[in-house]
Amino acid sequence: MKYTFPFLLFVLFGEILYASESDSVRNYRLDEVVVTATRAPLPLKNAPILTRVISAAEIRRSAIPTLQGLLEKELAGVEFHQAGYGQSLSFQGLDARYVLFLVDGERMAGETYGNIDYARIPLSNIERIEIVRGASSVLYGSSAMGAVVNIITRMPQERIEVNGSLRYGTPFQRNGDEKMGSGASTHDLDTYRDRLDLANLRGEMSVGLKLNKFRSLTTASYRSVDAYRLTGTKNEERHYDRLVPMLPDISSMMTGNPSFTEGTPILDTTISTPPDARGLSVSGWRDWSIGQRFDYELSDQFRFELSGNYFQKQRYDFQTSIMDDNPLSGVFGNNDVWTFESYRGYNLKALMEHSPNRRNKIYLSYVRDEYRRDLDSLSGIRTPKQRHTYNMPRLLWTLDAGQSHRLTTGLEMTNEQLRFDLNADPAGFDDVKSLNTVSAYVQDEIMTGRKISFVVGVRGEYNNRFGWQVTPKASAKLTTGDFSVRANYSNGYRNPTLKELYMELDIPVANSPRIIGNPDLEPERNHYLSLCLEYDREVFNLSASLNQSYFRNKIDVRRQPDQGAKQVMRYENIDRSQFGSIELIGRLRLLPGLVFNGNYNYVYQNDNAPEGSTQYIFPSPHTATFSIDYRFARKQFNFGIEAHVRYVGAKEYEDFMPYIEIPDALVGFIQDKIEGKPGGPTPDVIAAMRQFKYYTGTYTARHPSYAVCGMTLHAEWDRRIMLTVGGENLFDYAPKVVNFNSALTAPRNFFVQLSFRY
Secondary structure (H helix, E strand, O other): OOOHHHHHHHHHHHHHHHOOOOOOOOOOOOOOEEOOOOOOOEEHHHOOOOEEEEEHHHHHHHOOOOHHHHHHHHOOOEEEEEEOOEEEEEEOOEEHHHEEEEEOOEEOOOOEOOEOOHHHOOHHHEEEEEEEEOOOHHHHOOOOOOEEEEEEEOOOOOOEEEEEEEEEEOOOOOOOOOOOOOOOOHHHHHHHHHHOOOOEEEEEEEEEEEEOOEEEEEEEEEEEEOOEEEOOOOOEEEEEEEEEEEEEOHHHHOOOOOOEEEOOOEEEEEEEEOOOOOOEEEOEEEEEEEEEEEEEEOOOOEEEEEEEEEEEEEEEOOOOOOOOOOOOHHHHOOOOOOEEEEEEEEEEEEEEEEEEEOOEEEEEEEEEEEEEEEEEEOOOOEEEEEEEEEEEEEEEEEEEEOOOEEEEEEEEEEEEEEEEOOEOOOOHHHOOEEEEEEEEEEEEEEEOOOOEEEEEEEEEEEEOOOEEEEEEEEEEEEEEOOEEEEEEEEEEEEOOOHHHHHEEEEOOOOOOOEEEOOOOOOOEEEEEEEEEEEEEOOOEEEEEEEEEEEEEEEEEEEEOOOOOOOOEEEEEEEEEEEEEEEEEEEEEEEEOOEEEEEEEEEEEEEEOOOOOEEOOOOOOOEEEEEEEEEEEEEOOEEEEEEEEEEEEOOEEEEEOOOEEEOOHHHHHHHHHHHOOOOOOOOHHHHHHHHHOEEEEEEEEEEEOOEEEEEEEEEEEEOOOEEEEEEEEOOOOOOOOOOOOOOOOOOOOEEEEEEEEEO
């Protein structure tokens, strides 16, 4: 933190000395056409809802290898945390269940607590990313309650196009020499250790053709990411209102399957907890994908599109992490270290566009998207964990009705199918759960020809399980001189997921709860209100937004009344909940070629969740992103430099992590039993067993604020070859307190990327 301000001053001073005019200066091009806010082409400056756009040029210059890193760099209010299934998104205070990710306007399968597999989206084939905040259920249906992120892919514009890039980053840390447990062959353990030290490597290639009315684009990508472990650097002061000691049965501990009984609660106490040596493991992975798209214009009236892609990924984790299924696995050896998770997905899309005249366009499309998750082993045994599929036919019609109205009408059907190992049905994975939805919607863009315009719309949807949902929206935009005012009301909804309805999860830790689904859940609804003021000049742009969302029947996990020895937590509807945010976005052209960008976001939450409800991911109330961007152009040569800072404010929340103390003598005894060495417990081991401490309770967790800095430099020749070098987390920030809600900040690393296009 103390180096951040001098660092920015240094960069700013150096760039002012050498600034010069450039056509490639980054800006928010208000004449750019976007489609997400209305499902029809519309200049960005006329969009009824403030829309953020991240262009292909910005993605290419940043050389960021993942979608998560790109969103955190560009948008305040976006955070990613680590959960047992991977990385989990928080967007302006809402978790990923309320953010709908689309690729060319279509949903993606693979939901895990609302999160898609972000690795499925390679950044090389993106034309732009459009982000629309607020409820957009009128156009996009369930889950579009907090925001829509639409990834628009590109198509070739030249007769022959060849694009490629290769990026190499320095390793995050060395993990292969860590002790990984036992139970596998030496070969398997060595192989697994090697996979924890993958290169930070990304390679991408695309070949495009544009031959009269026919266009084709073929893409391929490969990526590997190094794993790393976050370990706290200071003691955590935990204050418990009620701390419950869990007393171990000594004889059960000798078997490696300990059982516990509840002791007398300790009230109003503070415990100084040293950093957990297991740390938080952030998985490494490797993935590859291939894709093909064909476009053919039969005539001025008919266009056809056929596309498909295939994706595959393997994810490798650490042994003895606080994210393990069993937090005592490092002592009792219950994890199979030689297993890893594999993922596969494919997408097929067919589309026909018919333009009977200049005022009408009709789109008829069908999309199938499937995602699979398996538990694999080095010995070749595969255990299926999840199969998630969407089948989505759609009819969309846009009509320019006179000079002042543009109607968008749609009819669509969604068939969702899920097979998963946590299914409470006795058939388990072999039982297929499904939901079927039919929707119709209409939207009218009213262009008065004056300074004010309106957008109104309504959607009706019928689900075979939840019945009818009707959602309206209304937006208005007033422009006078350099000022614009946008006001928006929209109604959103989210149907419970199949997992929330049917899952049954037993966490394999003594006295840990069972999490179960609830077939009686009702759909969530929200009323979303926003007001945005914008001032735009050539050298200065500033927007201020106030957003408020009122939820009804919000779904949360709640502890159930006494169920005997096993505590039960179940998904339930909460009556009322509120989320709000204040956002500032600014761009200042300091000198020709030199631009300052800033984005600040404040979020707050208020709900009447009953005692015993549980929230897993807690965002920071204050977040901000800043960058100074310089562009220099001379004939066939372009040069650029960008310095950026991401700030995340302090946060407090109630956490329920257990407190465990395991004496060293007990660790050694259990390890001997795992390795098959003979001998019973010695007196010092028995004494250590009696000192074993395991407590449960809820305490106030605190995380201090932090800032992460990065810099990139790029040079481009003849718009064909670009060399980019840079570094992230330049001051090597690491969180002082590590748990589920810690920042996933990789250690300091540097990278180089070479790109070319023909």
